[in-house]
Amino acid sequence: MAEKRLLLLTTGGTIASEASDSGLVPRESGQSLVQRLEKLPYDIDVKDILQLDSSNIQPEEWQLIATEIYDNMDKYDGIVLSHGTDTMSYTASMLSFMIQNVKVPVVLTGSQVPINVVLSDAPDNLRLAFVAAATCEPAIYLAFDRKVMLGCRTVKVRTINFDAFESVNLPPIATVTSDGLVFNKTISLPKRNKKCQLKTNLETQVSLVKLFPGFDPNLLFAMVDAGCKGIVIEAYGLGGMNYIRRNLVAAIGKLIDQGIPVITSSQCLYERSDLTRYEVGRLALLEGAISAHDMTSESAITKLMWGLGQGMDVHQIARLFETDLVGEVTLE
CATH class of the missing domain: 3.40.50.1170 (L-asparaginase, N-terminal domain)
Incomplete structure (x- = not known):
């Protein structure tokens, strides 16, 4: 051979x-x-x-x-x-x-x-x-x-x-x-059912934010005013975020209305985010927050950069994050 x-x-x-x-x-x-x-x-x-x-x-x-x-x-x-x-x-x-x-x-x-x-x-x-x-x-x-x-x-x-x-x-x-x-024979990689194409256009004006108690949602608007086109938020646990006093949930809704995609992942390294489990997640979901499911933050932010670089709007980005392209996410 x-x-x-x-x-x-x-x-x-x-x-x-x-x-x-x-x-x-x-x-x-x-x-x-x-x-x-x-x-x-x-x-x-x-x-x-x-x-x-x-x-x-x-x-x-x-x-x-x-x-x-x-x-x-x-x-x-x-x-x-x-x-x-x-x-x-x-x-x-x-x-x-x-x-x-x-x-x-x-x-x-x-x-x-x-x-x-x-x-x-x-x-x-x-x-x-x-x-x-x-x-x-x-x-x-x-x-x-x-x-x-x-x-x-x-x-x-x-x-x-x-x-x-x-x-x-x-x-x-x-x-x-x-x-x-x-x-590991239990792992199946996504099928290669399309022609390989090189797509290198990116949107670099994005941000990755780690939520902490006391985070001021106005900082998100300041990012957008400075040119930010999309945000990944590392939320708590399954995707919870505050809405008392500092109403992050409402801020997400306003950003979505402005056409700014907001992706929510978990600060926990393992397992998934699930915005449907708790009230603090469901409220964000109702405002249009997009779940990263079990993606890593590295994968979520690069996927967002790549999707925006392909000219996708907020609704297309939402569909993109409900699609497993290369094995980056587990969808149930």
Whole structure:
């Protein structure tokens, strides 16, 4: 059997960083990353497209990365994207929406420690990413610490430990055991029933707000006055929010009437939001609040940016959030 042809796209991040007087700075090339691994049973090409700490990865970089992936899909059996960990889940979610029905596995990975450190987690993560890119079904994934996860379900939950990412409300697609890469056969990815298209238009004027006791709803109107086109609110528990004194519920209704979509998710990392359960949620639902269900905040905000970028109005955004595009949400 012919070797799988894989492409490594590099963007910088801790995995490629070296010590400097100002701290860790991404400097290592993709070729250097590959050379630090023992020989892999794949034909690997390398392309360095960025050299950034992931804190500096923004919508313009997402568009560049998505275009590189799209332009190279037909040339390779799989693509690995090395990336800093801090915003990797945002990138994985956005790529999932920008390149729906992707033709090959695209696997993001990085590390908590630079690859040039003796006890770095980078070699294992990079090897796992190459194996996943060669064996998984086409989709956008994140490979880290012996787990392969659907990209749009991932969240970074630790700053130092090697087990930095978790797959929220969906088990990992595959895990590494003594038997190799073992796939979870209970998980069914969305069917690829349409042609792959690159859709990179985004609306960047959005906001993600974490609700806290005493939050002043007038701040939402100030955001809109400053140009904000959509808001994701991390509400309490199943989606509850205050309406006594500081009437956030009424504010949401006014924003919806102005054509500003307001998405409500939960501050709880696991399980879903459900605006139908309590009065504080039902009132928001009646005002037009849009539920994120069990989506991560990273996935909700990128989906909102992408939907608005496609020219969707508030009603179309509401329908979008009732649609599972790439496995990002569980709808009951």
